[in-house]
Amino acid sequence: MASGRDVRDMLGLPAAGDGQKMAVQKRPKPAAAVRKIQGVAREVVALYGERPPPVAVYEEKKTYRAKRQSTGPAKKWIQQPFMNQARNDGLVLKHWRRKPTATQSGLTNGEDTAMEDVEAAEPPLETNYDFAKFNVGIDIPVFTDEEYDVHLRSDDWSREETDYLLDMVKEHYYRWAVIWDRYDYNPSTKLEPFSRDALHGDPNQALATLPFAPSRTRSVEDLKARFYDISAKLMKLRIPEVQMDASQYARYEILTKFDPLLERNRKTLAAALMNRSMDEVKEEEFLLAELQRINMAANRLDAEREELRSRLEAPIPNQQIAAGLASFQSSAALAQLFQQLFQQDRSKKRASGTAGGPGRLSLSGADIIGTPTAAQHAQMNAAANRRQSLAQQPPPTPIRQLSPQAEYRFNVSTHDRLTSGVTFGADKLLKMRQAKSNVQTQKIGTALAQLGIPDIIPIPTSRLGEVFEALVSKVGKLLDVRKVREKEEGECRILEAMKERRANEAHGHAGHNGENGDANTGDGRGGTPATSTTNHREIQDSQERDEDAEAEADADEDGDVDADADDDDVDAEGEEDEDAEGEDIDIDSQAPSQSARHTSEAMSTRVISQGHKRSASVFSQTSNKSSKRARK
Amino acid sequence: MNIPNSSTAPNANEYAGDEVSAIVLDPGYSTTRAGFAGEDVPKSVCPSFYGHIDSDSSPQYFFGENAIHNPVPNLEIKNPWGSDGIVEDWDTATKIWEYAITSRLTGSKPGNPGKNGLNDANGDDMDIDIEGLENMEKPLEESPLLMTEPGWNSQKAREKCIEIAMEEWGTPAFYLQKTGVLAAFASGKASGIIIDVGASITSVTPVLDGMVLKKGVQKSPLAGNFVSNQIRMIFKQSQPEIPLTPHYKVASKTQVDAGAPSQAIYKSFEIPLMESFHRHEEERVLTEFKESVVEVWPGPGRFSNGTNEEIAKSQPGRPFEMPDGWNQVFGVDRYRAAEALFDAGAALQDAENPRPKDEHTIPRLVQAAIQQVDTDQRPLLLQNIVVTGGSTLLYKFNDRLNYEINAIYPSTRNKLIAPGSVVERKYAAWIGGSILASLGTFHQLWISRKEYEEHGVNIVEKRCK
Numbered sequence A: 001m002a003s004g005r006d007v008r009d010m011l012g013l014p015a016a017g018d019g020q021k022m023a024v025q026k027r028p029k030p031a032a033a034v035r036k037i038q039g040v041a042r043e044v045v046a047l048y049g050e051r052p053p054p055v056a057v058y059e060e061k062k063t064y065r066a067k068r069q070s071t072g073p074a075k076k077w078i079q080q081p082f083m084n085q086a087r088n089d090g091l092v093l094k095h096w097r098r099k100p101t102a103t104q105s106g107l108t109n110g111e112d113t114a115m116e117d118v119e120a121a122e123p124p125l126e127t128n129y130d131f132a133k134f135n136v137g138i139d140i141p142v143f144t145d146e147e148y149d150v151h152l153r154s155d156d157w158s159r160e161e162t163d164y165l166l167d168m169v170k171e172h173y174y175r176w177a178v179i180w181d182r183y184d185y186n187p188s189t190k191l192e193p194f195s196r197d198a199l200h201g202d203p204n205q206a207l208a209t210l211p212f213a214p215s216r217t218r219s220v221e222d223l224k225a226r227f228y229d230i231s232a233k234l235m236k237l238r239i240p241e242v243q244m245d246a247s248q249y250a251r252y253e254i255l256t257k258f259d260p261l262l263e264r265n266r267k268t269l270a271a272a273l274m275n276r277s278m279d280e281v282k283e284e285e286f287l288l289a290e291l292q293r294i295n296m297a298a299n300r301l302d303a304e305r306e307e308l309r310s311r312l313e314a315p316i317p318n319q320q321i322a323a324g325l326a327s328f329q330s331s332a333a334l335a336q337l338f339q340q341l342f343q344q345d346r347s348k349k350r351a352s353g354t355a356g357g358p359g360r361l362s363l364s365g366a367d368i369i370g371t372p373t374a375a376q377h378a379q380m381n382a383a384a385n386r387r388q389s390l391a392q393q394p395p396p397t398p399i400r401q402l403s404p405q406a407e408y409r410f411n412v413s414t415h416d417r418l419t420s421g422v423t424f425g426a427d428k429l430l431k432m433r434q435a436k437s438n439v440q441t442q443k444i445g446t447a448l449a450q451l452g453i454p455d456i457i458p459i460p461t462s463r464l465g466e467v468f469e470a471l472v473s474k475v476g477k478l479l480d481v482r483k484v485r486e487k488e489e490g491e492c493r494i495l496e497a498m499k500e501r502r503a504n505e506a507h508g509h510a511g512h513n514g515e516n517g518d519a520n521t522g523d524g525r526g527g528t529p530a531t532s533t534t535n536h537r538e539i540q541d542s543q544e545r546d547e548d549a550e551a552e553a554d555a556d557e558d559g560d561v562d563a564d565a566d567d568d569d570v571d572a573e574g575e576e577d578e579d580a581e582g583e584d585i586d587i588d589s590q591a592p593s594q595s596a597r598h599t600s601e602a603m604s605t606r607v608i609s610q611g612h613k614r615s616a617s618v619f620s621q622t623s624n625k626s627s628k629r630a631r632k
Numbered sequence B: 001m002n003i004p005n006s007s008t009a010p011n012a013n014e015y016a017g018d019e020v021s022a023i024v025l026d027p028g029y030s031t032t033r034a035g036f037a038g039e040d041v042p043k044s045v046c047p048s049f050y051g052h053i054d055s056d057s058s059p060q061y062f063f064g065e066n067a068i069h070n071p072v073p074n075l076e077i078k079n080p081w082g083s084d085g086i087v088e089d090w091d092t093a094t095k096i097w098e099y100a101i102t103s104r105l106t107g108s109k110p111g112n113p114g115k116n117g118l119n120d121a122n123g124d125d126m127d128i129d130i131e132g133l134e135n136m137e138k139p140l141e142e143s144p145l146l147m148t149e150p151g152w153n154s155q156k157a158r159e160k161c162i163e164i165a166m167e168e169w170g171t172p173a174f175y176l177q178k179t180g181v182l183a184a185f186a187s188g189k190a191s192g193i194i195i196d197v198g199a200s201i202t203s204v205t206p207v208l209d210g211m212v213l214k215k216g217v218q219k220s221p222l223a224g225n226f227v228s229n230q231i232r233m234i235f236k237q238s239q240p241e242i243p244l245t246p247h248y249k250v251a252s253k254t255q256v257d258a259g260a261p262s263q264a265i266y267k268s269f270e271i272p273l274m275e276s277f278h279r280h281e282e283e284r285v286l287t288e289f290k291e292s293v294v295e296v297w298p299g300p301g302r303f304s305n306g307t308n309e310e311i312a313k314s315q316p317g318r319p320f321e322m323p324d325g326w327n328q329v330f331g332v333d334r335y336r337a338a339e340a341l342f343d344a345g346a347a348l349q350d351a352e353n354p355r356p357k358d359e360h361t362i363p364r365l366v367q368a369a370i371q372q373v374d375t376d377q378r379p380l381l382l383q384n385i386v387v388t389g390g391s392t393l394l395y396k397f398n399d400r401l402n403y404e405i406n407a408i409y410p411s412t413r414n415k416l417i418a419p420g421s422v423v424e425r426k427y428a429a430w431i432g433g434s435i436l437a438s439l440g441t442f443h444q445l446w447i448s449r450k451e452y453e454e455h456g457v458n459i460v461e462k463r464c465k
Ligand SMILES: Nc1ncnc2c1ncn2[C@@H]1O[C@H](COP(=O)(O)OP(=O)(O)O)[C@@H](O)[C@H]1O
Pocket: B027, B028, B029, B030, B031, B032, B197, B198, B199, B200, B201, B223, B224, B225, B287, B290, B291, B388, B389, B390, B391, B392, B393, B394, B395, B426
């Protein structure tokens, strides 16, 4: 029998001798809990050793099969007739369903429960068929006659055939291979165009429309090209290019960029690739194997260089040897020692093996040659190399590269670094809402609320997360810009008031205006529209009177540009759909900016340029800050 | 609540199933399969051959395995299918199919025996029958019917099918689906290329997302019956000629040595039996021979390339005993019978059996079918090569097919999907139909009686694509 010690040794746990002290410490605790175990269980426990096994052992007599619940008589089944709402002909079929129990129906018609047992009672018709929800159609571009005439005409395609094509697409759910397979268009109204053409006397045309004319065969690419063309044109008609959102635009791009010729060439190449002969395939395989061999040789060379370099440095002292023979008592330690010796032995051998020649470190001929002329030699070499390299390290398995479309389709995402454990997308979103300060958090919250974004977003997919992150960073920027603007407004007002006072002093109107200016600055904001308009008038007045101020009339433009530039800064980074909403938020900041514009009329260029500079620097700071937050 | 484990059947909700007691009918040249949708094997498998005794007053028909092997004078054994794989004799085909359905599935209802042909012995019943027809219950009044059809079925034949189902059997709903699609479904594939080697026709059908690519459908007469004829020729050309004696002729037999003439007591018939009966009985023996002796040369290379024959000679033979006790070990000959399925040049020939066409061999059919498919879909199809039909059970058939396909398309990943069990291989189309007709989402596709009455027979062209 294996003792607990052997088992421990096999499993690489610390030996009992080591653990003795621990066991001594531990003993009091389990001793308290130990029950006297009898019979087989006792022997099982003996096998555990001191420690209980890491898996839970259930000792209760649990039955894992739920008991059959036999409550009452066997349930009845009926052939329930049903109607499928996906059909429009009212076909009634029957499927087996549990008979509704008396208690259920008893609620509705209390006394009629007795009636339930009467077999003749027809089960009610079920009209809400579960599987009808799987009946999904597809969207097909639709157009009016005018739209067709104006935008969609084609020399190659009649209206009738276009309609036929659309029908086929709809019927076969965009499966182009099937559509092409079934595509069999023969113009139904032969007679009419024929007579018309006959009148015009165009024999070629007339012949083409005759019933016996061979029907034109269209390739898949022709069909696709026509359909994509129609789709793209209609899409552009419905949504102007600039208003398309990202996915719409991506689709639009795909539709417009379809090139039948290119596609046809691609298919020819693909067919040629498929129809290669056995020899060609073998050759390719051979070349690929060669390539792999060369790569492997290169890898091995690198590894050897690496090894040499590491050997040039001092070897790591082995503590275990220092600890003496006693440390090699467990099998794990022995195995480790063996490994070590083996490694040393191997590297020694290799070193001696290559000592005479040019050495492994220089590129020996056999490592590089990959030409088929040296094939035999190379193959022998390859076999030898493979054996060696197998012992060293397996070649890295290539990671399959997906195209961006495929990645998007299969929802594959690559991460630089993955945190362990499970995180909830909703938590991530919540974190994004939070800023450093409480006030800022609140502001972000209100801004988001204004945008109509709910507190809890139902399905926080990763894509949604990205979009949300972008949005929050924009909101952050917006808030920063607002703050700067407010600050600047305040400054402007103070300066303006100062200037006014000076002007008033100069003109001897000190008292009244000075009070007004104080009121404005004390207020801190633009104030009510009434005050701002009076303010405005007065400024104009002062302008008329003051020549200095007039000389700097272009300051008005400057100020405007400044304000606009800020606006643009926010907008330019926005995506189309958030664009509109961004403007919505701006509305409330419009009023102050208006007044800021008016007040700045009276400002001197120097002040403005200063303010401008400062705002720019503040702006760069804030954008830094917000980008930092975004990275977090 | 029962906890699911590997032995409990899946819940109908789990596979989106919803059974409406539909009946699936898969008529073939050799047998007609019928059963309830949702079951895993057809309950009713009847021979498509029928017995017919022609007399001036009233012709007699015999259906079912038990009836057609009786050595009865004047009994002709016939088959309603034409050589092109489309039904020729619709009247009898209807009766056979109805027999397949009523004999095991719907049960015989009052009045049915008069109609299914079993009791048609006396001519004087006829008048009563016609009267009774009006108020007689039709066999499928209760069950929707899913029928299978070959990929090359003509429009006329399809319209005939719905007409029979609606008018004669009174089914409330009907649908027609191609065997190729269904065989693919049976293997859990919606796309693939289906190689079906049946009794009279071998067909190759490309299927994409459950739809047959019509341009790609290929068929050829090199199938089970062709192999039977090859065996006959092997027997004839062998020295001395191998006697082919069907069971019905033998009263008792005694053991003889291999190759020695048989010592059996034969039955004697006062009125000679019809030739077609005899041939059909011979066919049974040949099928046995196919099952137990015939082997397909598994490759690499063709059997007739010179060296392979030598290799084959060194293989141990397989013994076969005729019903009359004659027996022999078949060596290299057993490779010859089916070789022509892959290599037309290797076919045995005589006056009645000319050399088959090269383009009728299975590899060429596959090639032709693939050629008609959009390039982008070809690799997908080659990854799902579904093998079905009774004759693909020939020993080593799949090995050879695999070799041939890889020889044509060395650069794609070609994968044969051939169910291991005999039942699944033989009845794949039926099983696929059983799956399809028991899906909840399928029930919107049925052609209902109302639609049939509104639009007439050609609705089948519009709906069953
Ligand atoms: N085990 C077997 N080995 C070889 N051939 C077989 C085997 N079982 C059946 N067959 C042949 O398969 C054919 C019947 O196949 P099946 O797919 O049922 O045809 P169909 O669909 O035309 O009725 C017959 O020719 C029969 O001889």
